[in-house]
Amino acid sequence: EVQLVESGGGLVKPGGSLRLSCAATGFTFNSYHMTWVRQAPGKGLEWVSSISSSGSYIFYVDSVKGRFTTSRDNAENFLHLQMDSLTAEDTGLYFCTRARGYVSGPQPIFYFDHWGRGALVTVSS
Amino acid sequence: EIVLTQSPGTLSLSPGESVTLSCRASQTVSTNYLAWYQQTPGQAPRLLIYDASRRATGIPDRFSGSGSGTDFTLTISRLEPEDFAVYFCQQYATSLTFGQGTKVEIK
Numbered sequence: 152e153v154q155l156v157e158s159g160g161g162l163v164k165p166g167g168s169l170r171l172s173c174a175a176t177g178f179t180f181n182s183y184h185m186t187w188v189r190q191a192p193g194k195g196l197e198w199v200s201s202i203s204s205s206g207s208y209i210f211y212v213d214s215v216k217g218r219f220t221t222s223r224d225n226a227e228n229f230l231h232l233q234m235d236s237l238t239a240e241d242t243g244l245y246f247c248t249r250a251r252g253y254v255s256g257p258q259p260i261f262y263f264d265h266w267g268r269g270a271l272v273t274v275s276s
Numbered sequence: 277e278i279v280l281t282q283s284p285g286t287l288s289l290s291p292g293e294s295v296t297l298s299c300r301a302s303q304t305v306s307t308n309y310l311a312w313y314q315q316t317p318g319q320a321p322r323l324l325i326y327d328a329s330r331r332a333t334g335i336p337d338r339f340s341g342s343g344s345g346t347d348f349t350l351t352i353s354r355l356e357p358e359d360f361a362v363y364f365c366q367q368y369a370t371s372l373t374f375g376q377g378t379k380v381e382i383k
Binding site (some may be wrong): 186 | 377
């Protein structure tokens with residue numbers, strides 16, 4: 152059974168940092184692209200970042216470029232999201248997802264077939 | 277960026293009824309790269325449909341997707357109690373964007 156379990160969420164002040172992790176089990180992790188999707192309280196879904204199966208290609212939504220860094224550990228089956236210079240607009244539930252599709256040049260062509268339960272990030276003073 | 281607009285915002289229906297949800301794109305979604313997800317309160321989204329009309333593994337056949345170009349629909353026939361939820365569409369043809377969601381609530 153595919154399982155994705157996020158950790159590392161919490162309360163942080165504006166300008167602070169947080170690192171989310173996602174433990175993946177039940178599938179061959181290094182064969183799948185992975186993605187972070189977030190949801191602000193009471194709002195819709197927003198794609199944040201994707202990483203290819205090998206880690207060679209990483210993509211970000213414009214609003215987090217230069218502040219967030221996605222990485223993966225294929226030996227230990229973990230996905231990570233390092234979030235720096237956080238603002239209130241980054242508050243939300245962050246989902247780790249398994250992506251299906253392919254990388255086409257400069258962009259990911261992904262939909263998401265498995266989701267974790269999410270890690271809550273609250274940015275507030 | 278392709279903007280997806282879902283309508284209506286909320287639907288009030290009874291179990292056993294059928295419903296069609298709309299997802300309209302601001303420009304053509306090439307290769308029909310459109311997916312639908314279901315989210316119940318407090319839960320993670322669940323993939324229902326991908327490539328506009330392909331049902332994901334384990335999804336009942338009362339869920340069906342159709343459409344092409346800029347207009348896509350999700351039809352749920354014979355609503356079950358567990359189908360009352362929020363439904364999101366997502367396009368993956370040009371970057372990755374989601375619609376704002378349609379809530380299907382019990383009348």
